[in-house]
Amino acid sequence: QWGDDMLGLLAEELKRRAKKLGMWDLDGDGVPRYCWECEMIKPDRSHHCSMCRLCVLRFDHHCPWINNCVGLHNHKFFMCFLFWSVCCAAVVAWYQHDRAWGCVSIGRLRIHCNMEVSVNYLFLISFGIAEGLLLLMHMVLAWKDMTTLELLESICLCMMGVRRGGGRLEPARSGCWRDWTCG
Incomplete structure (x- = not known):
């Protein structure tokens, strides 16, 4: 002790x-x-x-x-990973669009439905939207020079009624250019 x-x-x-x-x-x-x-x-x-x-x-x-871990030395690469994941999901969903919408019946005409393609298409759309929102959140955080952990700490303190000021929670404010270029 x-x-x-x-x-x-x-x-x-x-x-x-x-x-x-x-x-x-x-x-x-x-x-x-x-x-x-x-x-x-x-x-x-x-x-x-x-x-x-x-x-x-x-x-x-x-x-x-x-x-x-995503941190100082690989945050830029994580953002690129998110960007290209969204792009890949969008491209594959674009190419599967016609086949997936072929399952929809038009009036009395019923077109043969491929269930795997439809489920895959819905998964790609959901995945792309989720990844896109995550990318958008990280772009905003990079712009504000904050990390996800600092954002969560800030929210927790706000919920407890503690004001943000000084200390660890105030980001360094060195600007977002460093996040997009050198990391």
């Missing part, structure tokens, strides 16, 4: 090291954020991923589809 004296010394040592490194991301007590899993001071806007078991810079989320 850590005594209060030991925790106070640890907090002072963390403050000293963070000041030396030029880090500004502090918790409510003015102590640098510390990752107990990685046993290191957390850099600004980083979070620990329980799936990957490491701290990720500018952590957005852990994506099960790419089996990796």
Whole structure:
């Protein structure tokens, strides 16, 4: 068990090291954020991923589809992945459009129906819309220079009645150009 004296010394040592490194991301007590899993001071806007078991810079989320964390170094590639997924779903749905709509009866005329094509078409449309909405959300977040985790933290604080101001929840506001070019 850590005594209060030991925790106070640890907090002072963390403050000293963070000041030396030029880090500004502090918790409510003015102590640098510390990752107990990685046993290191957390850099600004980083979070620990329980799936990957490491701290990720500018952590957005852990994506099960790419089996990796989305963060500072691969957010641009995740956005490209979403964009091309939507494009592929749209192209395949476009080519299946006539075959899928052939199942609809026109007046008394009933056209032979291929159930697999119709189900596949509906799946592609649903998938494309869901991926498109996810892409749109990430484009807005990139424009505001926020991560999904920061958005969720902001919503939780808002629901608890806490005002947004300062601290970790206020994004760095470095602009969206960096998100679209260098990541």
